[in-house]
Amino acid sequence: MSETAEHTGHHIDVKEFHPRAQAAIHDPKIRKNFRSAMDGLMSKRKTAFEGWDLETLRDLGANVRLRALANLPDLLEQLEKKLIENGIRVHWAVDGDEACRIVRDICKARDAKTVIKGKSMVSEEMELNHYLEEQGIEALESDLGEYIVQLADETPSHIIMPAIHKNTGEISQLLHEKTGTDLSNDVEYLTASARLQLREKFMNADVGVSGVNFAVAETGTLCLVENEGNGRMTTTVPKCHIAVTGIEKVVPSMEDVSALLALLTRSATGQHITTYFNMISGPRKAEELDGPEEVHLVLVDNGRSSIYQDDELLDTLRCIRCGACMNHCPVYTRVGGHAYGTTYPGPIGKILMPHLIGLDEGRHLPSASSLCGACGEVCPVKIPIPDLLVRLRQESVDGDKLHPAKVRGHGAKRSSMEAMIWKGWAWMHASPGIYRFGTGAASKFRALQPSKAGAWTDYRTPPKLAAKTLHQRMKERGQ
Amino acid sequence: MSSRETILQRLRNRTGGELTVPECDFSVLVRDDWSTKERIERFEKMIESVHGEVHHCTEDMWMERLAEVLNTRGARNLLIPKQHEIGQSLRTAGRNDLPELLIYDEPIESWQSHLFNEVDASITSTRGGIAETGSLILWPNEDEPRLMSLVPPVHIAVLRASELYTTFHEAMKAQNWAAGMPTNALLISGPSKTADIEQTLAYGVHGPKELIVLIIE
Amino acid sequence: MVDPIKVYPAKPAKVYFYGTCLVDMFYPDAGIAGVELLEREGIEVLFPQNQTCCGQPAYTSGYHDEARSVARAQLDLFPGDWPIVVPSGSCGGMMRKHYPDLFKDTTDEVKAAEVAGRVWELTDFLLNVCHIKLEDLGEPTTVAMHTSCSARREMGVAEVGPKLLGQLKNVNLVEQIRPEECCGFGGTFAVRHPEISSAMVSEKVDALVDTGTRQFVTTDCGCLMNIAGYAEKNQKPVEGQHILSFLWSRTQGKGGSSHE
Ligand code: SF4
Numbered sequence: 001m002s003e004t005a006e007h008t009g010h011h012i013d014v015k016e017f018h019p020r021a022q023a024a025i026h027d028p029k030i031r032k033n034f035r036s037a038m039d040g041l042m043s044k045r046k047t048a049f050e051g052w053d054l055e056t057l058r059d060l061g062a063n064v065r066l067r068a069l070a071n072l073p074d075l076l077e078q079l080e081k082k083l084i085e086n087g088i089r090v091h092w093a094v095d096g097d098e099a100c101r102i103v104r105d106i107c108k109a110r111d112a113k114t115v116i117k118g119k120s121m122v123s124e125e126m127e128l129n130h131y132l133e134e135q136g137i138e139a140l141e142s143d144l145g146e147y148i149v150q151l152a153d154e155t156p157s158h159i160i161m162p163a164i165h166k167n168t169g170e171i172s173q174l175l176h177e178k179t180g181t182d183l184s185n186d187v188e189y190l191t192a193s194a195r196l197q198l199r200e201k202f203m204n205a206d207v208g209v210s211g212v213n214f215a216v217a218e219t220g221t222l223c224l225v226e227n228e229g230n231g232r233m234t235t236t237v238p239k240c241h242i243a244v245t246g247i248e249k250v251v252p253s254m255e256d257v258s259a260l261l262a263l264l265t266r267s268a269t270g271q272h273i274t275t276y277f278n279m280i281s282g283p284r285k286a287e288e289l290d291g292p293e294e295v296h297l298v299l300v301d302n303g304r305s306s307i308y309q310d311d312e313l314l315d316t317l318r319c320i321r322c323g324a325c326m327n328h329c330p331v332y333t334r335v336g337g338h339a340y341g342t343t344y345p346g347p348i349g350k351i352l353m354p355h356l357i358g359l360d361e362g363r364h365l366p367s368a369s370s371l372c373g374a375c376g377e378v379c380p381v382k383i384p385i386p387d388l389l390v391r392l393r394q395e396s397v398d399g400d401k402l403h404p405a406k407v408r409g410h411g412a413k414r415s416s417m418e419a420m421i422w423k424g425w426a427w428m429h430a431s432p433g434i435y436r437f438g439t440g441a442a443s444k445f446r447a448l449q450p451s452k453a454g455a456w457t458d459y460r461t462p463p464k465l466a467a468k469t470l471h472q473r474m475k476e477r478g479q
Numbered sequence: 480m481s482s483r484e485t486i487l488q489r490l491r492n493r494t495g496g497e498l499t500v501p502e503c504d505f506s507v508l509v510r511d512d513w514s515t516k517e518r519i520e521r522f523e524k525m526i527e528s529v530h531g532e533v534h535h536c537t538e539d540m541w542m543e544r545l546a547e548v549l550n551t552r553g554a555r556n557l558l559i560p561k562q563h564e565i566g567q568s569l570r571t572a573g574r575n576d577l578p579e580l581l582i583y584d585e586p587i588e589s590w591q592s593h594l595f596n597e598v599d600a601s602i603t604s605t606r607g608g609i610a611e612t613g614s615l616i617l618w619p620n621e622d623e624p625r626l627m628s629l630v631p632p633v634h635i636a637v638l639r640a641s642e643l644y645t646t647f648h649e650a651m652k653a654q655n656w657a658a659g660m661p662t663n664a665l666l667i668s669g670p671s672k673t674a675d676i677e678q679t680l681a682y683g684v685h686g687p688k689e690l691i692v693l694i695i696e
Numbered sequence: 697m698v699d700p701i702k703v704y705p706a707k708p709a710k711v712y713f714y715g716t717c718l719v720d721m722f723y724p725d726a727g728i729a730g731v732e733l734l735e736r737e738g739i740e741v742l743f744p745q746n747q748t749c750c751g752q753p754a755y756t757s758g759y760h761d762e763a764r765s766v767a768r769a770q771l772d773l774f775p776g777d778w779p780i781v782v783p784s785g786s787c788g789g790m791m792r793k794h795y796p797d798l799f800k801d802t803t804d805e806v807k808a809a810e811v812a813g814r815v816w817e818l819t820d821f822l823l824n825v826c827h828i829k830l831e832d833l834g835e836p837t838t839v840a841m842h843t844s845c846s847a848r849r850e851m852g853v854a855e856v857g858p859k860l861l862g863q864l865k866n867v868n869l870v871e872q873i874r875p876e877e878c879c880g881f882g883g884t885f886a887v888r889h890p891e892i893s894s895a896m897v898s899e900k901v902d903a904l905v906d907t908g909t910r911q912f913v914t915t916d917c918g919c920l921m922n923i924a925g926y927a928e929k930n931q932k933p934v935e936g937q938h939i940l941s942f943l944w945s946r947t948q949g950k951g952g953s954s955h956e
Contacts, residue, residue: 018889021889021891021892022891025891025892025895031895033677036678037678039874040678052507053507056507057507057508060503060504060505060507060508063501063502063503063504064503066498066500066501067500067501067503069498070498070499070500070501071500072490073487073490073491076486076487076490077487086662092481092482092483092486093482094482094485094486098482142685143675144673144675144676144684145673145675148675148676161674161675161678162675163675163676164678166677167677168676168677168679171676171677187676187677187679187681188681190676190681191673191676191681191683191684192681192683194684195683195684195685198685199595199685203591203592203595218657219656219657219659219660220660221660221664227671227672227673227674228671228672228673228684228685228686229629229671229684229685229686229687230684230685232625232629232665232685232686233629233685233686236625236626236629236663237587237591237626247486247490253657254651254656254657254660255505255648255651255652255657256503258505258508258646258647258648258651259503259505259508259648261647262508262647269674271529272525272611272612272613272668273612273613273614273647273666273668274668275529275667275668275669275670275671275672275686276665276666276667276668276671276686277614277665277666277668278663278665279660279663279664279665280662280663281660281661281662281663281664282662283662284662285621285662287621288620288621288624288662289583289584289585289586289587289621289624290586290587290624290625290626291624291625291662291663299486301482301486301489305486305489305490306489308489308490308493309489309493309494309495310494310495311495311498314495314498330877330878330880330896331889331892331896334892334895334896335892366758367885367888367889368889368892369882369885370845370878370880370881370882370883370885370886370893370896371756371845371882371883371885372845372849372877372878372882373845373846373848373849373850374845374849374876374877374878376849377849387797390755390756390758392758393756393757393758394758394759394760395758396758397757397758397759399757399758399759399760399761399762400758400760400761401761402760402761402764402801402802403760403801413758419759422754422757422759422762423762425753425754425762425766426754426759426761426762426763426765426766428748429717429748429749429751429766429769430748430765430766430768430769431769432745432746432747432748432769435748435749436745439717439720439721442721443721454887455886455887455890456886456887456890456925457929458890458894459890459893459894459897459898459926459929459930460894460897460921460922460925460926460928460929461925461928461929462925463718463722463921463925464722465721465722466721466722466723466724466725468724469720469721469724470715470719470720470724470727470728471715471720471745471747473724473727473728474713474715474727474731474743474745475745477731479731479741479742479743
């Protein structure tokens with residue numbers, strides 16, 4: 001990763017998770033928007049998998065991803081070769097800054113002034129919009145949710161539904177202020193007016209930038225999953241299409257795609273399939289009448305090759321960005337996506353972001369979980385998210401001498417005070433005699449038990465020490 | 480060292496050593512062979528559940544049905560393929576109940592704003608369909624360019640019942656996609672839609688507001 | 697990662713009882729109830745007096761060296777090859793699922809894996825190993841059940857509690873909305889992120905209260921002190937107990953001796 005960031009990305013301080021989470025929790029509107037949206041998504045997912053052998057399908061999803069990762073360098077080379085044969089130009093970027101520069105250079109070579117964008121989380125990761133603006137190139141989001149978020153000068157609060165934190169009234173107000181749309185609570189009207197505005201933009205944009213859901217090495221095909229059709233517009237109408245993707249998105253064949261697609265849309269929104277599944281394998285041929293003249297793929301590393309080094313952390317790269325883990329996360333549901341202050345919120349964000357921004361900056365992310373396991377249970381590619389959270393907690397306090405921490409910024413959360421408390425705890429619990437003496441004494445003097453125990457008793461009564469411990473009672477029973 | 484080499488080298492020299500390649504058993508994707516009737520029923524159910532419309536037709540009467548569909552919508556014109564038999568038969572049918580027939584035979588640059596603003600409906604062929612998800616397979620080409628199925632507010636697709644597959648997995652294998660893909664291939668499963676405003680569905684956000692499938696049985 | 701498939705052993709003559717630190721200090725009645733239920737099934741209960749804590753609090757906090765030293769002190773407590781039963785999904789999960797990882801590449805690797813393979817969540821053990829048949833001696837009542845996340849997802853026993861309660865003919869089990877959602881305990885999570893935790897437990901308490909019942913049972917003492925503690929502090933009309941206490945109190949005096 002480059003040390004000299006050309007544009008400093010993070011407008012939001014990730015470390016300020018606590019105050020943001022607290023604010024969200026006390027905002028009834030946020031609570032209601034997320035709760036009802038997540039309830040709906042959870043039940044739709046359940047229905048969508050009816051009739052499927054979900055466990056076997058998830059095993060297949062996990063294996064397909066693992067197989068691709070096991071051959072990652074070869075697959076990337078095969079993909080590159082095939083894409084070049086197909087007439088698609090391939091670029092490699094070690095980090096977000098380099099990826100931004102590549103996009104800029106392509107734009108500059110075409111003298112492009114306006115870029116229209118389809119949904120792409122990698123471009124969010126790169127903070128491409130800001131970068132292009134600094135370079136004098138207008139970048140406009142065309143996915144309705146992203147468009148709304150961009151008009152509000154916010155970031156997406158969900159990787160699939162970027163504007164989920166806003167209700168219709170707020171969106172109407174925003175569209176009114178920014179685009180002159182009449183105030184209305186009629187979603188159809190609001191959508192139709194966005195359609196009109198964006199069609200103009202599609203026709204005039206010089207370059208389209210999109211993400212990629214799967215890149216197929218065998219055929220040199222870039223696959224995009226979407227409902228709106230803005231992705232198809234973005235990749236068809238402008239003369240030049242630039243796709244950006246993480247290096248982990250490559251799979252060997254279309255057959256792999258058929259498995260992942262079956263899992264992706266059902267896990268994400270409970271749809272059996274999205275409206276459009278768009279497979280791009282080349283620019284417009286001489287005899288064709290539409291489509292871009294130029295197609296580029298930017299392969300972005302940005303920390304992924306570091307994750308790739310470690311057998312356990314590697315599982316993070318299986319992710320197909322369905323968002324199911326956040327839909328099922330009780331913490332995400334309470335605090336919403338913005339509280340995290342990261343490109344990817346929710347469980348996937350907690351296990352991925354520390355690698356992108358460093359565990360020092362992201363030190364609060366792994367701890368903001370009750371480890372309930374709902375995320376791992378629904379993940380379509382069976383990423384053991386809770387285990388990875390525990391691993392990152394260990395890394396953030398340098399807590400395991402046998403397995404020294406590896407992630408950039410590890411140990412940042414270690415405090416000598418806390419370390420001492422755990423040492424004392426371990427000493428007592430590794431010495432049965434001392435433990436029995438201590439717990440026995442606590443029971444005996446339980447009248448002295450404090451009625452306050454920090455944050456616990458702000459919301460709850462303290463648990464009451466029993467008159468006799470189980471050890472004592474079993475001893476009395478002769479056991 | 481180029482970024483390409485840097486990245487590939489890091490991946491190749493991974494500190495964790497070589498990774499084991501797991502077996503992938505795709506049989507979970509394979510469905511029992513549904514009968515044609517079952518496939519049609521499932522297809523219809525799925526596509527209707529996402530706001531699509533299905534009309535059962537025969538070789539003899541699909542044009543009549545098409546005319547009805549267009550007339551009830553007050554379509555002023557219909558974009559048709561030039562070479563494909565669908566386009567040929569429409570042009571030679573000499574029907575007076577059809578609106579003006581348009582042909583996409585020039586590069587988009589020369590008529591973009593007309594396509595975006597004046598065309599009311601389009602009709603395309605398909606390379607078959609997928610029953611399980613209610614999807615149409617389209618491989619746009621110079622006769623039926625990419626934007627035909629995207630820009631007009633009404634997209635009508637002709638699907639032969641005999642070309643209806645059970646699953647995507649089956650279709651992709653049967654048509655041997657591994658041998659090579661066209662510049663653009665599509666699965667289309669309903670009209671364009673969004674739920675980005677408070678989870679409320681709205682159709683036609685960027686693409687067609689309506690998808691109408693004429694199944695020829 | 698593939699979860700090991702559960703293969704239930706034949707009903708043994710003896711078991712090791714691993715009480716857990718929370719039961720030890722705060723809910724010994726639940727522990728005793730578990731012992732009574734096992735004894736009534738004709739099983740001799742061995743209680744290693746040197747047991748302390750499974751090590752989970754340090755483990756999930758990232759202090760794996762400390763967790764390992766505490767866990768190591770537990771490994772020698774079970775010299776025979778009897779099953780180890782635990783009245784908690786969470787501590788059971790720690791021992792069964794995480795001990796092998798924690799001791800990987802150490803001299804205790806084999807022993808840890810061997811111990812882990814013998815660990816059973818107690819209600820699961822009663823139902824699926826002892827094939828317990830419960831005779832309900834209590835008055836008609838209604839109860840809700842909260843299965844802890846670790847019991848549900850690490851130990852895979854979500855079906856067990858409702859099945860046991862279903863054997864009690866005078867007990868009407870009601871289900872709260874979102875039964876599978878976490879109560880917000882999460883060990884140190886509850887004190888590291890108190891606002892988020894309390895937002896979670898308040899919704900859990902509301903869900904329980906909304907069923908109309910006044911009592912709930914749970915597999916885990918962590919959830920119990922969280923949910924019941926929140927309800928008490930906020931004067932919500934619902935009380936909780938460990939499912940073992942409930943099962944024992946409903947069936948007491950039948951076929952076995954009762955210890956008060
Ligand atoms: S971690 Fe799993 S559930 Fe979460 S977004 Fe990625 S694939 Fe989906």
